[in-house]
Amino acid sequence: MPEPITQDTPRRRATDARRPASAHALAPPSGTRARHGGATRRGRHIAPWAFLSPAIVLFTLFLAAPIGYSVYLSFRTEKVSGLGLGSGSRQEVWNGVANYVSAVADTEFLASVGRIGLYGLIVVPVMLGSALLFALLLDARRTRARRFGRITIFLPYAVPAVISSLLWGFLYLPAVSPFYWVFDRLGWSVPSLFGPNLVIFAVANIAIWGGIGFNMVVLYTALKSVPSELYEAAELDGASQIGIAWRIKIPIVLPAIIMTFVFSMIATLQVFAEPTTLRPLSNAISTTWTPLMKVYRDAFTRGDLYSAAATSVVIAVATFVLSFGFLRLVQSRAFGQEER
Amino acid sequence: MRLTSGTKAGAVLAATALLAAGCSGSPDDGSEPTGPVELTFWTWAGLGEVVDIWNAENPDIQVVVNEQDGGDPAVTKLLTAIEAGSGAPDIMQAEYQKIPQLVSNDAVADISGLLSEETPGHFADGVWNAVTLGSDAVYAVPQDSGPMQFYYRADIFEKYDLEVPTTWEEYAEVARELHEKDPDKYLGTFSANDAGWFVGLTQQAGASWYGIEGESWSVNIDSPEVRQVAEYWGGLVEEGVIDNKPMYTPEWNQGLNDGTQVGWLSAIWAPGVLNSNAPDTAGKWEMAPMPQWDESAEATGTWGGSATAVTTQSEHPEQAARFIEWLNTDPVAVQALVDVSSLYPADVAGSEDALAEPPEFFSNQEDFYEIAAQTAQTTQPFTYGPNINVAYSAYNDEFAKATEARSADAFVAAVEAMQQITVDDLVNSGFDVAE
Numbered sequence: 025m026p027e028p029i030t031q032d033t034p035r036r037r038a039t040d041a042r043r044p045a046s047a048h049a050l051a052p053p054s055g056t057r058a059r060h061g062g063a064t065r066r067g068r069h070i071a072p073w074a075f076l077s078p079a080i081v082l083f084t085l086f087l088a089a090p091i092g093y094s095v096y097l098s099f100r101t102e103k104v105s106g107l108g109l110g111s112g113s114r115q116e117v118w119n120g121v122a123n124y125v126s127a128v129a130d131t132e133f134l135a136s137v138g139r140i141g142l143y144g145l146i147v148v149p150v151m152l153g154s155a156l157l158f159a160l161l162l163d164a165r166r167t168r169a170r171r172f173g174r175i176t177i178f179l180p181y182a183v184p185a186v187i188s189s190l191l192w193g194f195l196y197l198p199a200v201s202p203f204y205w206v207f208d209r210l211g212w213s214v215p216s217l218f219g220p221n222l223v224i225f226a227v228a229n230i231a232i233w234g235g236i237g238f239n240m241v242v243l244y245t246a247l248k249s250v251p252s253e254l255y256e257a258a259e260l261d262g263a264s265q266i267g268i269a270w271r272i273k274i275p276i277v278l279p280a281i282i283m284t285f286v287f288s289m290i291a292t293l294q295v296f297a298e299p300t301t302l303r304p305l306s307n308a309i310s311t312t313w314t315p316l317m318k319v320y321r322d323a324f325t326r327g328d329l330y331s332a333a334a335t336s337v338v339i340a341v342a343t344f345v346l347s348f349g350f351l352r353l354v355q356s357r358a359f360g361q362e363e364r
Numbered sequence: 365m366r367l368t369s370g371t372k373a374g375a376v377l378a379a380t381a382l383l384a385a386g387c388s389g390s391p392d393d394g395s396e397p398t399g400p401v402e403l404t405f406w407t408w409a410g411l412g413e414v415v416d417i418w419n420a421e422n423p424d425i426q427v428v429v430n431e432q433d434g435g436d437p438a439v440t441k442l443l444t445a446i447e448a449g450s451g452a453p454d455i456m457q458a459e460y461q462k463i464p465q466l467v468s469n470d471a472v473a474d475i476s477g478l479l480s481e482e483t484p485g486h487f488a489d490g491v492w493n494a495v496t497l498g499s500d501a502v503y504a505v506p507q508d509s510g511p512m513q514f515y516y517r518a519d520i521f522e523k524y525d526l527e528v529p530t531t532w533e534e535y536a537e538v539a540r541e542l543h544e545k546d547p548d549k550y551l552g553t554f555s556a557n558d559a560g561w562f563v564g565l566t567q568q569a570g571a572s573w574y575g576i577e578g579e580s581w582s583v584n585i586d587s588p589e590v591r592q593v594a595e596y597w598g599g600l601v602e603e604g605v606i607d608n609k610p611m612y613t614p615e616w617n618q619g620l621n622d623g624t625q626v627g628w629l630s631a632i633w634a635p636g637v638l639n640s641n642a643p644d645t646a647g648k649w650e651m652a653p654m655p656q657w658d659e660s661a662e663a664t665g666t667w668g669g670s671a672t673a674v675t676t677q678s679e680h681p682e683q684a685a686r687f688i689e690w691l692n693t694d695p696v697a698v699q700a701l702v703d704v705s706s707l708y709p710a711d712v713a714g715s716e717d718a719l720a721e722p723p724e725f726f727s728n729q730e731d732f733y734e735i736a737a738q739t740a741q742t743t744q745p746f747t748y749g750p751n752i753n754v755a756y757s758a759y760n761d762e763f764a765k766a767t768e769a770r771s772a773d774a775f776v777a778a779v780e781a782m783q784q785i786t787v788d789d790l791v792n793s794g795f796d797v798a799e
């Protein structure tokens with residue numbers, strides 16, 4: 025980004041000629057002065073801000089301000105006096121870091137963290153592994169019905185998580201599931217997926233089913249950008265298709281794999297819709313099954329926005345640290361060529 | 365027993381306040397706004413057609429119904445609007461157990477000064493107490509109530525030669541006998557999803573989860589009565605003669621349809637649910653009073669039921685109060701609540717005529733509403749507290765574990781945990797809690 029400024033003075037002049045017009049259109053107050061010397065410079069300063077302002081305004085209003093407010097709330101709490109009836113019996117007061125202390129020490133929160141840890145161990149490798157496999161298969165030379173295959177694999181991603189959870193929920197419930205009907209006819213006794221030990225697989229399955237498509241498309245697109253000369257060279261050297269996939273394709277799309285990994289990790293930390301939708305169907309999913317479900321329960325079932333805010337800040341920081349920590353860790357390996 | 369005397373004191377106070385208010389509150393005191401007033405009404409009870417009757421007769425006060433998903437999401441939305449300072453409706457349907465929470469968040473207005481002095485007389489003391497919280501304020505007008513009864517498949521009872529249980533001991537025996545004769549069938553299920561249902565069962569046994577002692581709350585979830593109920597059901601689930609799956613799932617619906625769920629401890633609105641979930645079983649069900657703990661003292665609890673409140677954000681509380689009074693006590697409106705919305709009105713005396721015929725789904729049972737009225741009179745007093753939402757979610761979590769564990773000990777442990785969680789939350793919030 026910095027190099028055009030030092031090198032490209034002529035081009036900068038050329039764009040300058042066009043600047044006053046745009047400055048005039050976007051920032052009328054400065055337009056009157058545009059004729060005087062130095063005003064073009066001023067216009068140059070304003071224009072980027074004018075272009076950026078919609079994004080900045082939206083970002084501030086809908087992201088930065090709510091985050092700031094949550095952080096503020098996380099240091100507050102509500103104190104009730106007496107019976108807490110009637111107006112004015114509730115007061116918002118400062119609470120220091122007490123919300124954070126209780127959020128981090130909460131056994132249900134820790135249990136939910138452990139649960140999504142396990143959930144992530146199931147979901148991420150299976151989902152990304154399958155996505156990569158599908159992408160490689162679609163990219164392989166002899167694959168037929170490529171378009172059809174791509175759309176079919178991608179389609180589940182277009183189904184909203186709540187809908188897919190309801191659909192899968194029906195399939196999991198032994199009394200209404202066609203699968204269990206078949207198992208029954210075959211005389212197999214298959215345990216309910218809504219039991220306390222298997223329910224995590226039931227939830228993970230929905231996420232995997234819905235997530236493969238998206239990740240497959242990302243990886244497939246990355247594969248498409250690999251120049252075909254590389255494959256030709258490899259084939260001349262006698263490499264098999266599997267060899268090409270393993271030694272050429274995968275290393276080249278590694279940055280894309282890392283990106284999908286980071287996305288999947290974030291999605292794992294934020295899993296909410298699937299277990300929340302399945303909860304009424306099963307005794308095995310508690311209201312604090314995942315960290316975000318606990319936040320939701322605290323805020324909207326218990327009406328305690330303050331603890332909920334503290335827990336969300338903890339989750340946000342953890343997500344941030346994990347994502348960037350991981351990126352730092354792999355940066356030198358995966359993006360090494362770009363850096364150097 | 366302290367509660368009962370508190371209830372009476374509250375009712376007396378409320379009555380005096382109303383008398384005083386009745387003298388001063390005249391609707392035509394010149395503060396009438398010009399032009400028609402529009403009131404928004406958040407409800408999920410299917411009241412559209414009832415409201416139409418009002419709108420046709422009252423061109424100056426037009427009520428707009430805004431359909432809600434149900435009790436919990438509507439309360440969440442309302443509390444958010446209250447917190448935000450705008451966006452709340454004028455009128456709000458409020459389940460009885462939510463009223464302390466709504467009052468405590470300053471979401472519903474005290475309308476004691478705006479109601480006619482005859483209004484309290486339309487309702488049973490226990491129900492009226494739920495909208496005054498035993499104080500001299502009035503936070504809502506009762507709409508419907510949900511006294512509990514036992515619903516069962518008469519055809520299956522006949523097929524297996526089972527007697528309708530009148531005591532809980534008999535209920536357990538019937539459950540065993542049925543499950544033995546057909547291992548696929550259950551007399552009922554213990555649902556960890558429905559805290560309100562469990563409240564009703566414990567209410568019948570004489571429990572009241574909260575109490576007011578002077579200026580502090582007491583929490584009595586871990587009481588002998590609740591433990592008794594928990595231990596009883598835990599025992600049946602442990603034996604395996606009662607199912608442990610939650611209610612209101614596709615699986616449960618299937619059970620109602622195919623006769624694997626043979627009985628349902630439910631409330632007066634059960635016909636509506638059965639009709640929509642298992643329409644093909646019409647005419648096969650019958651209703652009986654709840655099995656009893658003590659046959660000499662008939663009792664029941666309530667499950668569901670709501671009142672209508674005016675929110676603190678309403679700019680026309682007077683008009684809103686007049687509408688909710690009409691909705692819940694006017695003979696025409698009460699008749700429509702029964703006919704159109706299939707509710708069991710809290711204004712029991714006013715709805716006697718409307719309830720002459722049994723609901724269509726129970727057309728085989730002539731005395732349906734007779735039994736209903738009889739059981740409604742035996743409803744035990746019950747006090748809800750300001751963090752009943754916390755107690756309910758604790759019920760979901762703790763009893764989900766217990767029913768999954770299938771052990772009576774786990775059921776009792778769940779009760780203990782609920783008590784702990786509820787008290788901790790009250791103390792944490794700064795409420796005065798009596799030990």
